[in-house]
Amino acid sequence: QKEVEQNSGPLSVPEGAIASLNCTYSDRVSQSFFWYRQYSGKSPELIMSIYSNGDKEDGRFTAQLNKASQYVSLLIRDSQPSDSATYLCAVNQNTGFQKLVFGTGTRLLVSP
């Protein structure tokens, strides 16, 4: 079983719609969860971090965490073509050091 799983996509949404990206993880003791956006040929950019159950909102982005279900999601409201990118879910592996385990990423395509 993969440690962090994401649907590879592509997830296609029209401009202005809500994009919903999902991620599951296997390590029950994970405490820290992150979403990175990566444009083609560029490096990952941190867009959200979440540490406790519930929702965390930042502008058009909302991260949701459910530790009981080992599930974390990212909602992007009012999607724009500039949001088209690969979104990587990352989970802290509880080794005592800051080791992140990345999912394979979901490619999002927002059409005008």
Place this chain on the structure above:
Amino acid sequence: DTEVTQTPKHLVMGMTNKKSLKCEQHMGHRAMYWYKQKAKKPPELMFVYSYEKLSINESVPSRFSPECPNSSLLNLHLHALQPEDSALYLCASSYASRNEQFFGPGTRLTVL
């Protein structure tokens, strides 16, 4: 200064060459990382330095040699690489006590 810088942006080297990648941050972060990313794959952790000491080596071949001269600088020395080592090499940094990692723009390495 809120960014991680990497030089060079691109590097082409032969299998007998010796080269170095450089990473710098001035955010007061005490943890620094090297990742390798192949096309359409997530970043793969290579090394972690915490307070200038190597704390994680993910069984990386000895042709890759990391160095952390001080808390702001991280180098990756390359020697006798193979064509399969061609990839995007990413540096990241974080506060030692937190897990949010910030990536530099990367060095695109091609081994001929």
